[in-house]
Amino acid sequence: MPMTRYNPARTRFLLDVALACLLLAPLAQAAAAPASQDESLDEVEVKGTRSELDQLRNEMVLVEDRFYERYNELNPNHDFDTHCHMEARIGTNTKRRYCRAVYQERAQQKEGQEYAEALKNMNQGQPWVPPTTPTIMIEARRKDYQNNIRNVVKKNPELVEMLKERYELGQRYAASQRKIFGSKVKEEDKSETTLPAGP
Numbered sequence: 001m002p003m004t005r006y007n008p009a010r011t012r013f014l015l016d017v018a019l020a021c022l023l024l025a026p027l028a029q030a031a032a033a034p035a036s037q038d039e040s041l042d043e044v045e046v047k048g049t050r051s052e053l054d055q056l057r058n059e060m061v062l063v064e065d066r067f068y069e070r071y072n073e074l075n076p077n078h079d080f081d082t083h084c085h086m087e088a089r090i091g092t093n094t095k096r097r098y099c100r101a102v103y104q105e106r107a108q109q110k111e112g113q114e115y116a117e118a119l120k121n122m123n124q125g126q127p128w129v130p131p132t133t134p135t136i137m138i139e140a141r142r143k144d145y146q147n148n149i150r151n152v153v154k155k156n157p158e159l160v161e162m163l164k165e166r167y168e169l170g171q172r173y174a175a176s177q178r179k180i181f182g183s184k185v186k187e188e189d190k191s192e193t194t195l196p197a198g199p
Contacts, residue, residue, distance in 0.1 A: 049180045056173045060166060061097065067162040068099065071152055074159075079103045080148045101145050107134035 064084065072081040084099040114131030122128050153159045 049176065052176050053173065053180070056169055056176060060169045060173065063162055063166045063169060064099065067159060067166065070156070070159060070162070071149065074152050074156055075148065076152075077148055079106075080145050082149075103141055103145070104134070104138050107137040110134070110137070 061084075068082045068084060072078075072083075075081055080101050080103065082099055082101050083105070084097055086095045086097055088095045111131045111134045118129050118131060153163065
């Protein structure tokens with residue numbers, strides 16, 4: 001393999017894109033409507049290529065898990081350690097993967113505790129005091145969280161390589177989606193592969 005010259009601007013761009021992908025985009029769920037019954041040959045072909053998507057999605061999850069495991073080991077601020085979970089949002093049974101920092105999980109727990117306390121107080125005749133929305137606390141520290149990840153990654157080439165690997169898998173995933181579904185990709189699936197300019 002030929003040696004490529006180090007390009008700080010390109011490395012910074014790849015780092016920002018990969019970080020944005022990890023920080024802002026949950027993994028996509030299976031996409032596309034089922035083929036009609038009288039297209040049995042096409043149906044077999046679609047199933048085969050859907051398994052390609054599943055395989056790429058699983059590879060992305062494994063890379064993300066390795067990344068966050070190593071990042072958490074190297075991270076000096078454990079409030080910014082990040083853990084991923086499969087969970088369903090309130091009102092739905094569809095589970096998705098969410099990766100959150102410890103400080104974000106604590107903000108959500110605090111909202112739940114304040115809500116329970118407000119209900120208890122209201123049952124005792126006190127006025128309703130709404131809980132603090134976790135978004136305020138999460139957004140107040142988001143920039144520090146992102147800078148912390150950048151700083152830890154910059155000091156560890158192993159993490160940079162994992163981000164590059166995740167970025168390349170995301171690109172392959174997007175290409176496979178386009179090959180299978182054309183431009184009719186669901187919005188939640190686009191979030192997997194359409195990467196913002198920066199976190």
